[in-house]
Amino acid sequence: MSYKSIIVNLTVDASPAPIVKLAAELAERFGAHLVGLAAADVPPLVATGDGMVYEGEIMQIQRTEIEKRLAVLRAEFERLVPTSITSEWGQAVCSPTRFLGVSARAADLIVTSEAGDNVFRAVDIGSLVLGAGRPVLVVTNNVDHDLAKTVLVAWKDTREARRALTDALPLLAKANEVIVATIDTDRDVRNSLADVAVFLEHHGIMPRTELIAGEADGDNLLSFARSAGADLIVSGAYGHSRLREWAFGGVTRTLIEASGVNRFMSN
Structure with a gap:
């Protein structure tokens, strides 16, 4: 048994380098295909203390900012993954937990970082483990690339x-x-x-x-x-x-x- 397809989830508000390097090391160790994923969502319309709501124009600005960040993450992923590893990239403006859960059907292993407090910008680890149907490796922010000694x-x-x-x-x-x-x-x-x-x-x-x-x-x-x-x-x-x-x-x-x-x- 081995891992032949590994998904690595990049959180939009974190540096991608540590987790991409670790996932690439795992892919090299097991001869696996590496899939980089990233997603974030625009919060729904909410009322403010002044009775205002986030309307279309503000939501579009937020969406544009997310798309710019996803483009940066894609460029970093492609730069950090060695050419000796086959890889691909996927991104979406939607719930990161849902996007990762759906994408898990094409992987043997999911690698993600520690959860954040904002469910629109970080994965809910509990929901992911419960629903993905795949093992989930949650790595620390200061992870050593030589994992599982x-x-x-x-x-x-x-x-x-x-x-x-x-x-x-x-x-x-x-x-x-x-x-x-x-x-x-x-x-x-x-x-x-x-x-x-x-x-x-x-x-x-x-x-x-x-x-x-x-x-x-x-x-x-x-x-x-x-x-x-x-x-x-x-x-x-x-x-x-x-x-x-x-x-x-x-x-x-x-x-x-x-x-x-x-x-x-x-x-």
């Missing part, structure tokens, strides 16, 4: 965690160290760590397993990841509702809101 697999015996483990196999196979850890107190889940280790060994990956002491929450997981020197956390995500979080209970929310750590999530 030490990978922490956050294990819980659920469909989502199993899916994430399988989706991450290409990255795990190239990691220097793979740690499969659980903070679940259920004996059967702890016993399942041995089965996961055997599964990975069949793929030529020799992991170590860990039981994380303490509370079963996201902060505990992040603390363990830092102490282990992990530069990537692999985890399952929600079930059928954003109110039902299956990866360590509330860990999904914590990982989505976290910063300073790379996260690989599948649903």
Whole structure:
């Protein structure tokens, strides 16, 4: 298994260089085709404190500004991607989450940066993971291009965690160290760590397993990841509702809101 088509999402308000360089390195590592995408939307008509509304002329100005920014991002993407990698570009003036979700049907992996507060200009990571049907790699703003040297697999015996483990196999196979850890107190889940280790060994990956002491929450997981020197956390995500979080209970929310750590999530 490998990634043969990778989408990299460029946020309109961030520098494109770090994430494009990382995505290009991944594409080179796996011999993948690289698709650069960027989108932003014009906010709908809203009333101001003076009773005014944003009307057609103002909305057109905003649209023009977005289109200019998208053109800049395209030029940067094409400049930064080596000629040894096949690539293409796509852009739209629409919801970045919707545009990326629709485009995901043509990719094995989605690479995006940490979310912003403006849903018209940045991807909603939770909605993307829930709806894309593809694994999502969320990279930090100061990401090291040599990604996935030490990978922490956050294990819980659920469909989502199993899916994430399988989706991450290409990255795990190239990691220097793979740690499969659980903070679940259920004996059967702890016993399942041995089965996961055997599964990975069949793929030529020799992991170590860990039981994380303490509370079963996201902060505990992040603390363990830092102490282990992990530069990537692999985890399952929600079930059928954003109110039902299956990866360590509330860990999904914590990982989505976290910063300073790379996260690989599948649903």
